[in-house]
Amino acid sequence: MIKKIAILTSGGDAPGMNSAIFGVYTACVQHKIKLYGVIGGYDGLIDNKFTEITFDTLNGRINSGGSIIKSSRSPRFLKDTYIKKAIKNIKDNKIDALVVIGGDGSIRGAMELRDAGISVITLPGTIDNDLHFSHTIGYDTATNNIVKAVDNICDSLSSFDYGCVVKIMGRSCPDLLLSSAQALHTDLLVTSKDFDLNSLVKKIKATHDKNHLPTVVLVLEDVVDCTELANILQEKCKFQFRPHILGYIQRGGSPTAFDRKYGYSAGIMAVDCILTKETGFAIGMQGECLVKKPFAETVK
Numbered sequence: 674m675i676k677k678i679a680i681l682t683s684g685g686d687a688p689g690m691n692s693a694i695f696g697v698y699t700a701c702v703q704h705k706i707k708l709y710g711v712i713g714g715y716d717g718l719i720d721n722k723f724t725e726i727t728f729d730t731l732n733g734r735i736n737s738g739g740s741i742i743k744s745s746r747s748p749r750f751l752k753d754t755y756i757k758k759a760i761k762n763i764k765d766n767k768i769d770a771l772v773v774i775g776g777d778g779s780i781r782g783a784m785e786l787r788d789a790g791i792s793v794i795t796l797p798g799t800i801d802n803d804l805h806f807s808h809t810i811g812y813d814t815a816t817n818n819i820v821k822a823v824d825n826i827c828d829s830l831s832s833f834d835y836g837c838v839v840k841i842m843g844r845s846c847p848d849l850l851l852s853s854a855q856a857l858h859t860d861l862l863v864t865s866k867d868f869d870l871n872s873l874v875k876k877i878k879a880t881h882d883k884n885h886l887p888t889v890v891l892v893l894e895d896v897v898d899c900t901e902l903a904n905i906l907q908e909k910c911k912f913q914f915r916p917h918i919l920g921y922i923q924r925g926g927s928p929t930a931f932d933r934k935y936g937y938s939a940g941i942m943a944v945d946c947i948l949t950k951e952t953g954f955a956i957g958m959q960g961e962c963l964v965k966k967p968f969a970e971t972v973k
């Protein structure tokens with residue numbers, strides 16, 4: 674009999690994480706299960722920070738971005754001694770199953786817990802889309818945030834006939850950059866360190882000469898320095914370039930309808946799986962459907 678479920682959010686926060694928590698909470702209420710939030714991801718597991726989630730915890734906050742139970746990157750959780758401490762806390766608190774919302778790294782953490790006999794379900798909460806699902810929770814909102822921000826930048830830049838170099842999140846995964854590029858109608862992209870500068874300059878000149886669209890170069894984070902690239906392009910193309918680092922603007926703000934519905938229904942399905950003892954799975958969207966996959970099939 675399932676009496677207590679715990680939930681945590683880990684890694685980079687993603688809009689829609691709160692909707693997922695709400696989905697899990699709703700199903701728990703329906704099945705008379707107590708739901709506990711682990712405050713601050715895997716760090717909270719190690720430090721025994723469990724708090725009961727009630728209607729008051731969620732009231733007025735389910736449609737906001739970020740995570741109401743806080744997230745963390747936990748270097749301690751990479752060490753066996755701390756994983757053991759986390760497992761002891763899960764057992765001492767008599768938690769029957771754990772829901773982990775996060776990205777690639779968080780799923781690897783969940784695999785450690787599963788291997789130690791903990792019942793775990795994961796939901797893919799990351800703007801990076803770096804998992805083997807067609808979408809992750811937060812990816813749609815982040816794409817829209819980027820498109821809106823770059824559109825705003827372009828209003829000014831095109832009035833002055835400047836170009837811009839915009840740094841896009843995603844770590845080594847270019848999905849967010851590519852989906853934003855499609856919506857912004859730009860093919861001026863830098864997704865690897867060994868990109869071809871000459872061909873980029875050629876493309877920029879051709880685009881700029883036609884003057885159809887603003888000159889927007891999207892650069893994947895950690896690949897090249899945006900300011901340096903803007904300076905080089907300015908010199909080679911003979912018009913002004915401005916670097917823009919959008920930062921947390923990309924992953925903040927209220928989630929789109931898509932991410933809210935996705936998070937909520939994935940949360941409901943997580944509890945269904947726990948009740949039918951189908952744990953050890955990641956639940957996420959493949960095309961139009963929610964599916965469950967073994968953890969190892971979801972990490973890239």
Ligand code: ADP
Pocket residue numbers: 683684685715745746747748749750751775776777778779780781782783785799
């Ligand atoms: P994301 O889940 O968004 O990919 P990270 O890669 O930062 O974010 O991972 C979040 C946390 O997951 C890490 O801080 C760490 O605590 C845990 N984690 C990552 N990789 C592993 C691993 N191989 N084993 C155990 N825990 C891991």
